Amino acid sequence: MAEQYKVINDPIHGHVELHPLLIKIIDTPQFQRLRHIKQLGGAYHVYPGASHNRFEHSIGVAHLAGELAKALKEKEEELNITDRDVLCVQIAGLCHDLGHGPFSHLYDAIFIPRANFIPRDNDPEYNKLEDKMKKWKHEKASVEMFDHMVKKNNLEDEMKKHHLKFEKPVDENDPDGDDMTFIREMIKGKKTKTPGRGVKKSFLYEIVANKETGIDVDKFDYFARDSYHLGIQTNFDHRRFIHFARVCQVEENWHICTRDKEVDNLYEMFHTRYCLHRRAYKHKVTKIIETMIAEAFVKADEHIQIKGSEGEMFSLSTAIGDMEAYTKLTDHVFQDILNSPSEELDDAKQILKRIIDRKHYRCLGQTRPNLSLTKTMRDRWQQELAEAVPNNGGLTAEDFIVEVVTMDYGMKENDPIENMYFYSRGNPNHPFKISRDQVSKLLPTCFSETLIRVYCKKIDEISLNAAKENFQQWCTMKGWPIPQY
Structure with a gap:
């Protein structure tokens, strides 16, 4: 008896039909973990509706990946898109965020670069994690978690049952490489030197994570889903x-490619990206709450113990080196720290308690200088701020936080449409x-625009007034625009 497809009701895409293999993946502990990772991080503390998680977003991306692949398959038979191709694209869409912490x-982006990595004497394998932390990206973690999930849940036999291949075929009539390599490549967003698909199917790599133009179904879903939960209107129609x-x-x-008349719709897409960053992802309160959570995680790092494979224990940061431990790492760590009886976590608990009590660090304002910014500058600026006014109310460099915030259309300072090819109705095979x-x-x-935001950790009225005076005086000394509040 053939396995049945399952239908779920999604608030964004309506009734979504899922392949039996996708259901097998969804029902694993590694995927279910995504139910407990907020899609928008600290934004939930600003927008009450932003309670959605990576779980439903990943299902939405799998759905849209299948919709786009099937649309191309039906319209252009000469592309030779197979059912295997479509299923692989769907799996990549489903698993592309498995590696989020x-x-x-x-x-x-915030915690790992600041984590206090503590090397172990005479343990070179463990100490390799320091280099890994410096190169840490959630896409790479997603590939590692995908491999771990397949092995841990014996999914290889299930995949073969649905005709997926694990080795490069010798049949000359089937030029496609192995499907596991293909899925990994799509999750990472780029091809390797031994691609899972040949050049003639290189367009398949643009469906889930498009590094060429930034136009992909991952963005299609999170633009629509985030806007829905944030209560922000969007005009882009994926x-x-x-x-x-x-x-x-x-x-x-x-x-x-897409029709030339769709250029306005694509500009709406990139404008939507900018608006979501400005109004939600990089909202002044969202950013400082995320900074405070990361600060608490750094203080708690070496005191958190997570059991990994073979019984080895890992910290909050070093769990990236063991997928068994990393599977147990979700947003729950916030409450674990906050409610822990351990005195070693007191400093971290005090920071998280300030978030719960709405006594977070206060934004003093922001300015838009016309210059390139570096982390070294940011560290120096905190000291300059503390010294900007001689009678500064006892403020020190540690009382200030300087955040450099960049917002753009997705291609830094470049027009993203410059990388896109279009076709006309009269000549659909001639891209331009x-x-x-x-x-x-x-x-x-x-x-693209870059701004500097300054926050003060002390929130009593006297300290905040002194800090604002320092910030305004500092901007004047720098010749920068007067800060907006």
Whole structure:
């Protein structure tokens, strides 16, 4: 008896039909872990509706990945997209975020770079983690967790039952490489030297994580899902992109292109990205709460013990070196620290308690200097702020936090549409680029901005007034715009 597809009801995409193999993956502990990792990290402390998790986002990405792959398969039979290809793309979409740590990007972007890695004497294997931490990215962790999940749950036989291949086939009539390699590559967002698919199917790598243009189903889902839960309106319609998508050959490569008339819809997509960053992801309170959580994690790091494979114990940061331990690491660590009776965690608990009591560090304002910024500058600026006014109310450099915040359209200072190829209705097999002049004179001329935010840890009225005076005086000394509050 054939296995049945299952249908779930999703608030964003409606009734979503899932392949039996996807259900097997979803039902593993490694995937269920995503139920306990907030999609937007600290934003839940600002937006009450932002309670959604990586779990439902991953299912949404798998759904959209399948929709786009199937649309291309049906419209262009000459692409030879197989059912195996579609299933692999869906699996990659489902598993692309398996490697996220507690509070999503807070873990890999803020905590890990600041973690106090404590090397072990005469233990070179363990000490290799220091180098790993410096290169830590959640995409790499997702691949490691995917491999761990397959092995731990004996999914290899299940995958073979659905005709997925684990070795490069010798059949010349099947030029595709092994499917596990293909899935790993799509999760990482780029091909390796031994690709799981050949050049003629290189467009498949643009579906889940598109490093060429930044237009992929991962963004389609989280733009729609995050906007829904944040209560922010968006004008981008991902369904139109999928409807008009087709594959065109550009020199020796094959890329996913869209109709020329869809250029305005794509600008709306990148503008949506900027708006979500400005209003939610990098909201001034969201950022400082995430900074405080990371600060508490650093103080708690060596006192957290997580049991990994073969009984070995790992800390909050070194759990990245063992997927058995990392599987147990979720947002629950916040409450574990907050409610722990251990006196060793008192410093970390005090920081988290300030968040719960809404006594978080206060933003003094922000300014937009026209210069390139580095971490060394940021450290020096905290000292300069403390010294900006001679009678500064007893403030020290440790009382200030300087955050450098960059927001853009996805390609730093560049126009993201410059990398996109389009086709016309009359000549669908002739891809071309569209210049800004062909679109509108009302397009933005700048696609990236950087601002400096300053926070004060002391929140009594006297300290805050003194800190604001310091910040304003410091900006004047630097010749920067007066800060906005």
